[in-house]
Amino acid sequence: MEQSSIITIKELIKRFPVGKGEFTALNGINLAFNTGEFAGIVGPSGSGKTTLLNIIGSLDTATEGKAVVMGQSTGDLTTKSAAKLRRMHLGFIFQTYNLLPVYTVYENVEFPLLLLKLSDSERRKAVNDALEWVGLTDKIKSRPAQLSGGECQRVAIARAMVKKPEIVLADEPTANLDAANSHNILKMMLKLNEELKTTFIFATHDDKVIKYLKRKITLEDGKVVKDEFITK
Amino acid sequence: MIRFLFKGLLRDRSRSLLPILVVTAGVMLTVFAYCYINGILGDMIEFSAKYTSGHVKIMTRAYAENKDQVPNDLALIEVNDLITNLEKDYPTMEFVQRISFGGLLDSPDENGETKKQGIVAGIAVDLISENTKEIERLNLDGALRKGRFPEKSNEVLISDEFAGKLEVGPGDKVTLITSTMYGGMSIQNFTVAGTIEFGVQFMDRSGMIADISGIQNAMDMNDACGELLGFLNSPNYDDIEAMNVETTFNNKYSDPNDEFSPVMNRLKNDSIMSGYFEYMDGAVGILITVFVLAMSIVLWNTGLIGGLRRYGEIGVRLAIGEEKGHIYRSMIFESIFIGIIGSFLGTLIGLGFSYWLQEVGIDIGDMMKNSKMMMPSVFRAHITTPAYYLGFIPGLFSVVLGTMLSGIGIYKRKTAQLFKELET
Numbered sequence: 001m002e003q004s005s006i007i008t009i010k011e012l013i014k015r016f017p018v019g020k021g022e023f024t025a026l027n028g029i030n031l032a033f034n035t036g037e038f039a040g041i042v043g044p045s046g047s048g049k050t051t052l053l054n055i056i057g058s059l060d061t062a063t064e065g066k067a068v069v070m071g072q073s074t075g076d077l078t079t080k081s082a083a084k085l086r087r088m089h090l091g092f093i094f095q096t097y098n099l100l101p102v103y104t105v106y107e108n109v110e111f112p113l114l115l116l117k118l119s120d121s122e123r124r125k126a127v128n129d130a131l132e133w134v135g136l137t138d139k140i141k142s143r144p145a146q147l148s149g150g151e152c153q154r155v156a157i158a159r160a161m162v163k164k165p166e167i168v169l170a171d172e173p174t175a176n177l178d179a180a181n182s183h184n185i186l187k188m189m190l191k192l193n194e195e196l197k198t199t200f201i202f203a204t205h206d207d208k209v210i211k212y213l214k215r216k217i218t219l220e221d222g223k224v225v226k227d228e229f230i231t232k
Numbered sequence: 233m234i235r236f237l238f239k240g241l242l243r244d245r246s247r248s249l250l251p252i253l254v255v256t257a258g259v260m261l262t263v264f265a266y267c268y269i270n271g272i273l274g275d276m277i278e279f280s281a282k283y284t285s286g287h288v289k290i291m292t293r294a295y296a297e298n299k300d301q302v303p304n305d306l307a308l309i310e311v312n313d314l315i316t317n318l319e320k321d322y323p324t325m326e327f328v329q330r331i332s333f334g335g336l337l338d339s340p341d342e343n344g345e346t347k348k349q350g351i352v353a354g355i356a357v358d359l360i361s362e363n364t365k366e367i368e369r370l371n372l373d374g375a376l377r378k379g380r381f382p383e384k385s386n387e388v389l390i391s392d393e394f395a396g397k398l399e400v401g402p403g404d405k406v407t408l409i410t411s412t413m414y415g416g417m418s419i420q421n422f423t424v425a426g427t428i429e430f431g432v433q434f435m436d437r438s439g440m441i442a443d444i445s446g447i448q449n450a451m452d453m454n455d456a457c458g459e460l461l462g463f464l465n466s467p468n469y470d471d472i473e474a475m476n477v478e479t480t481f482n483n484k485y486s487d488p489n490d491e492f493s494p495v496m497n498r499l500k501n502d503s504i505m506s507g508y509f510e511y512m513d514g515a516v517g518i519l520i521t522v523f524v525l526a527m528s529i530v531l532w533n534t535g536l537i538g539g540l541r542r543y544g545e546i547g548v549r550l551a552i553g554e555e556k557g558h559i560y561r562s563m564i565f566e567s568i569f570i571g572i573i574g575s576f577l578g579t580l581i582g583l584g585f586s587y588w589l590q591e592v593g594i595d596i597g598d599m600m601k602n603s604k605m606m607m608p609s610v611f612r613a614h615i616t617t618p619a620y621y622l623g624f625i626p627g628l629f630s631v632v633l634g635t636m637l638s639g640i641g642i643y644k645r646k647t648a649q650l651f652k653e654l655e656t
Binding site for chain 1: 233236239240243244544545547548549550551552553554555556557
């Protein structure tokens with residue numbers, strides 16, 4: 001099981017300094033994710049979901065224990081290596097989309113590929129494919145301000161998926177969307193997960209998202225209290 | 233990637249237009265201020281050159297050592313031969329004879345007895361020869377108040393105020409009591425041809441301008457003069473050319489062992505004028521330093537505001553996997569672009585204003601009426617070669633420095649905070 005894991009988390013503890021003391025956000029987490037999982041870390045606010053996602057995404061490091069992503073221990077990475085890991089293997093989807101407002105839909109989706117230094121033709125094909133996945137080929141010249149919330153999140157998904165990363169980390173991706181848009185987005189991500197075998201990990205407490213998960217990891221007070229695989 | 237950054241820069245006006253306008257305004261002020269200071273000090277230097285120092289000045293070595301005392305007993309002799317040689321050696325230059333003198337000017341009554349008397353400070357210049365440029369050079373046309381210019385060697389101009397004190401006017405006789413070149417007493421009658429007003433107290437109190445031949449005659453200085461002033465064939469002083477002339481002249485004509493041999497000093501070596509030059513260099517240095525500091529603070533602030541506005545964008549770029557150094561370098565690249573465009577526009581507009589002021593000038597004649605300084609009454613800007621590139625130094629430097637300072641925040645930013653920041 002561990003050998004085929006794309007992410008392995010062992011005895012992970014994360015403490016934050018609070019005043020003169022410390023707050024333990026994550027306390028002895030042990031988890032493993034395999035390629036192609038569609039998993040969610042759920043739990044109430046302050047349970048440690050985002051902190052865990054940060055550590056998996058090499059945006060933060062563990063106080064104790066380790067998180068190994070794509071064979072690399074995130075705690076041992078330099079900022080440069082961490083940036084490279086994110087650039088090469090990880091995609092991020094944010095609650096507030098965080099598209100670059102002065103760029104068009106096409107340019108927003110193209111941006112991660114520029115960092116990978118792909119050729120013009122490679123970029124063009126990949127961007128068009130990504131926009132086709134999310135059904136926005138007719139909006140390539142639009143700016144984010146001209147799109148609806150659902151469309152913006154679809155652009156954000158295309159941006160995360162365009163480089164076909166092994167892992168996509170999504171922090172409350174439906175929090176700003178209505179029910180219909182949330183379902184559309186989740187169906188789209190599920191389809192991409194099945195077609196491209198991309199591992200999706202959500203941090204959420206949204207029931208709409210939870211309904212789609214194939215694995216639900218429940219966190220409470222920084223501890224995994226339940227880890228269940230859901231058969232549909 | 234460069235094309236991508238350019239697109240962002242051009243589309244986001246608060247990232248490009250605002251900083252470009254700030255740089256343009258600053259560079260424009262710098263270029264204009266430089267040309268204006270250059271013009272004012274240049275005019276003052278040129279004004280002094282025309283009256284007292286020339287672009288180069290030839291004296292005897294002994295005269296040069298005591299020049300503040302105007303020792304005409306140590307004057308240059310065989311001046312006509314020297315001028316002939318100089319015209320061969322430096323055909324583009326013009327050399328003119330000058331004698332500064334002092335004494336008493338006496339106005340007689342109808343019986344020939346002294347009516348009024350006053351101390352006179354005069355200069356003798358070539359006023360009556362056919363091709364003389366001295367009237368134009370000293371702007372006597374504008375200074376003439378009554379009468380006309382001298383047409384004979386025994387005619388003089390005296391200041392209007394001095395004429396009033398002596399109770400004389402055009403056509404009246406005055407007597408100059410002074411000493412000859414050899415130390416004897418000289419008493420010579422002159423006719424007042426006209427009165428002049430320079431608008432400068434020092435000149436107007438007791439000034440007299442006489443033709444060189446009349447004074448040479450009065451002071452036994454035939455074929456002699458106190459100073460030979462040389463003027464380069466350019467409207468403004470060129471120190472490099474003047475230095476070349478000074479070096480070649482002194483090598484050829486000057487003998488350190490002979491105190492009566494001629495020696496040439498260029499304008500910049502003049503004891504008073506060197507101060508002007510130092511002031512000019514200092515003023516330009518201060519101007520640029522102040523501009524760089526002020527603009528750096530302004531642009532640092534602009535950069536910080538822009539950085540705050542782009543906090544989300546930078547956060548996303550970091551999360552997507554762009555390296556901090558790459559983002560920092562891209563911001564500096566943007567600032568260089570802004571600096572170049574802003575500096576170019578600022579230089580262009582600054583030169584435009586400077587050109588206008590160079591052609592039109594500001595007349596401060598009324599304000600200068602009681603001045604004790606010899607300075608021109610119309611101030612003009614003067615565009616010189618450094619004006620074309622000077623603005624680029626602070627323009628580029630300040631915007632890049634501002635960006636570098638404000639961009640340090642990128643390195644201090646904890647990547648771990650990105651999700652939290654981006655969700656707020």
